[in-house]
Amino acid sequence: MNIAVVGLSHKTAPVEIREKLSIPEEQIENAIALLCSYPHIEEAAILSTCNRLEIYTVVTQTDLATQEVAQFLSDHSKLPFHDLYQHLFILLQQDAVRHLMQVASGLDSLVIGEGQILAQVKHAYKLGQQYNGTGRILNQLFKQAITAAKRVRTETSIGTGAVSISSAAVELAQIKLQNLSNCRVTIVGAGNMARRLVQHLLAKGVTQISIVNRSVERAKELVNQFSDAQLQYYSLDEMLSVITASNLVFTSTTSIEMLLNRAKLEAALELNQPLMLFDISVPRNVSADVNELAHVQVFNVDDLKIVLTQNQESRRQMVMEAQVLIEAEVEAFRIWLRSIETFSTISCLREKVETIREQELEKALSRLGSEFATKHQKAIEALTRGIVNKILHEPMMQLRTQQDLEAQRLALRTLQMLFNLETQEQGFVTKTSSKI
Numbered sequence: 001m002n003i004a005v006v007g008l009s010h011k012t013a014p015v016e017i018r019e020k021l022s023i024p025e026e027q028i029e030n031a032i033a034l035l036c037s038y039p040h041i042e043e044a045a046i047l048s049t050c051n052r053l054e055i056y057t058v059v060t061q062t063d064l065a066t067q068e069v070a071q072f073l074s075d076h077s078k079l080p081f082h083d084l085y086q087h088l089f090i091l092l093q094q095d096a097v098r099h100l101m102q103v104a105s106g107l108d109s110l111v112i113g114e115g116q117i118l119a120q121v122k123h124a125y126k127l128g129q130q131y132n133g134t135g136r137i138l139n140q141l142f143k144q145a146i147t148a149a150k151r152v153r154t155e156t157s158i159g160t161g162a163v164s165i166s167s168a169a170v171e172l173a174q175i176k177l178q179n180l181s182n183c184r185v186t187i188v189g190a191g192n193m194a195r196r197l198v199q200h201l202l203a204k205g206v207t208q209i210s211i212v213n214r215s216v217e218r219a220k221e222l223v224n225q226f227s228d229a230q231l232q233y234y235s236l237d238e239m240l241s242v243i244t245a246s247n248l249v250f251t252s253t254t255s256i257e258m259l260l261n262r263a264k265l266e267a268a269l270e271l272n273q274p275l276m277l278f279d280i281s282v283p284r285n286v287s288a289d290v291n292e293l294a295h296v297q298v299f300n301v302d303d304l305k306i307v308l309t310q311n312q313e314s315r316r317q318m319v320m321e322a323q324v325l326i327e328a329e330v331e332a333f334r335i336w337l338r339s340i341e342t343f344s345t346i347s348c349l350r351e352k353v354e355t356i357r358e359q360e361l362e363k364a365l366s367r368l369g370s371e372f373a374t375k376h377q378k379a380i381e382a383l384t385r386g387i388v389n390k391i392l393h394e395p396m397m398q399l400r401t402q403q404d405l406e407a408q409r410l411a412l413r414t415l416q417m418l419f420n421l422e423t424q425e426q427g428f429v430t431k432t433s434s435k436i
Contacts, residue, residue, distance in 0.1 A: 007054030045128035
């Protein structure tokens, strides 16, 4: 079996492409079932966040399986394959293993060291198990990746002082407006991102904050967490009237539909009324045509890179320290996976030799006749077992203790060929990363 990941991220695709690939949680079960129904895919797990969509698979034939995943993504996004392929990446074997560990540790995030991604990886693993997508290999891979991420966060300082998407959005707003303290701010959404936005806005001295959410109860819960700040909350039906009374708007919802577009804002705003919107949702909540309004500016998550560049430079040494820990976990996973191949080959060889021993013993006993004493039968059985064990002992020990991976792999392949063994789980054949 081979491990492969096919996907795209903030590094390979702009937000207008990423939002088309996003898979809502309620669609994950069907997506996993479809992926696992393809002839060359044995296991599958889906990691879908605002900055990436990655599909981890265990496959029987790498080239065919990765094409199956790419076609699935094309069908799901309704993007023609030739438009999508340039944004996709494929990583195989150790590269795929290393990538998941880097993602879980926050090293591949738009915000280096952010901690939210680990919870998202855990959730992807949970859904993979729940919907029967993950098996023996992906279960171990995700466990090892979570272990790697925990080590990175506890044994390095990469999580200390890390900015978040929310804080970067507020910083960018301050760069654009200079002073936020007098701004009337609306936040559309009431989840974790919205909560962090409130925290950072209050730290900047903002005193007029309104929360708009589809669920008024959830908006009220968020407001109650900041009882000293006198936040206001409104229903989604009141969104436009609240926005028209604001200078600054942040959107951070999980809606798969555009909440704001040019027509809605043009009808609601006064002529030449200035407004600044920061859309940190994927899929986007604000349509690109809003930028056509002369006095309205829209920024999305890709625009935050201006703020995040400095953060990445200052954390370069921490990343290097984290990579050392990740390499140790990659090696640990490689050893585990190698043990599967060794165990499978040894088991198959033992089973085949034992079958031959039993068949030949039965022939010999039948020739000796029924009068042959039972005690003699037991002695001959013990003798044949002993011979088989003695013959297999040395080569089995050599296989188990071989440190040279290439030498061990060659020995396993030779055994499989010479004895015509059909192992259920093939090995960790090293591949390199590539583009589709």
